[in-house]
Amino acid sequence: MAVDREDVLRAAADLLTRKATASMDEIARAAGISRATLHRHFAGRDALVHALGLLGNRLVEERLTAARIEEGDPVDAVRRLVAEAMPVSGFLAFLYGENQLYESGAVNEGWARIDERVGALFRRGQERGVFRYDLTPAWLTEALYALVAASAWSVQDGRTAPRDADRMVSELLLGGMLRRTEAADPTSGKAAHQASEKAVDPASEAVDPASGKEART
Amino acid sequence: MAVDREDVLRAAADLLTRKATASMDEIARAAGISRATLHRHFAGRDALVHALGLLGNRLVEERLTAARIEEGDPVDAVRRLVAEAMPVSGFLAFLYGENQLYESGAVNEGWARIDERVGALFRRGQERGVFRYDLTPAWLTEALYALVAASAWSVQDGRTAPRDADRMVSELLLGGMLRRTEAADPTSGKAAHQASEKAVDPASEAVDPASGKEART
């Protein structure tokens, strides 16, 4: 017994990500409980979605803090962020897809705070000369969400192994799909990692301040 | 008068992408027509979504053919593909988000064919040694859809200028967010382009003979 609200919300997020029009009955069934019980825990659909927003927000923010993206090398910070985000990718996928639909002050506020923190990471990477200037932090933030959500979707559908998901996201996000000429042994699983480390290496410290400020509009 | 089915479907795709639970009345209003007229053209919601699937499929496939991704340098092929996809990004965003929901044989079949063609491009790039081996064609395909959809969403929300959208997608997809050490002048809009061109360089010579006759518009 003793229905776990969090489990229910997780199941709801997974289902609603795929089928946004799912009925309360379908949601209950997906969570393995009856419709009556679902209504006992959440007054209605709105309340459920709102709880979904709050929980997702809390979870994502926890992960954000756990990843300590404000510290250390920005590249590693992105990797930590992606790795931490994967376990809550279901929530992220749902919230990313539906965030503008259910307008709740508290949820949107929390989401804006998350955006700000993630965007700050990308800005920091640009200021250090590690990240490209011609891709705005806002776009990189958007792309991060989109890729995490895509990987969640891909895993949920069985097209991608769960253990590969975070690597595929962070590698694509950081290094893109082009093969680096320096990457001598791409057959190794670590090849991409070493390639991007190499790329970051020389730029890790100082960059002329002039090019930095006007590059990203 | 003479309601243009395609215009209606385009408006429906845009709306449903943001609000999957939109009612027929809302869809009609978004398309600038009455609910009665909407029902005259589409028997019901299912029929409308099905038509949406078919049209989106046709449009994407047309763009795919127009981009001639089977020919020439894979990197340029990806750029052409992204550029061609942008005008139909609304459809792509909707179909990508809801594709597994509305199971229609014809639509799914068409989608599989599109997946196959896009995947073949990435496989070709890998075989030529231009694209990374450690990111599967399936994942790159998924990421392409996700990023195009994300850019459409971003543009629709006013966070990104329409003219920047295709560059942001293709640059991130191809080159990632890491600054290349060779890219000396990131202030130039073409900086990223030159960087990736450099990476591709060695593979640019071996182009199939067909590429000569249709040397880009």
Add this chain to the structure above:
DNA sequence: GAAGAATGAGACATCACTGTCTCAAATGGG
């Protein structure tokens, strides 16, 4: 300008979903 076609507005019954209720069954703690 007149005839034909298409649209908009609204009425209408129907239907699926919703939210609330009751009651029997299952679970878990003391």
Add this chain to the structure above:
DNA sequence: CCCATTTGAGACAGTGATGTCTCATTCTTC
């Protein structure tokens, strides 16, 4: 083992969306 709590199943009315209809209006075409 018994009692309190929670759940599942189903009934029920209320609500909003749906699909169909009619009729007046507008646009198109000749």
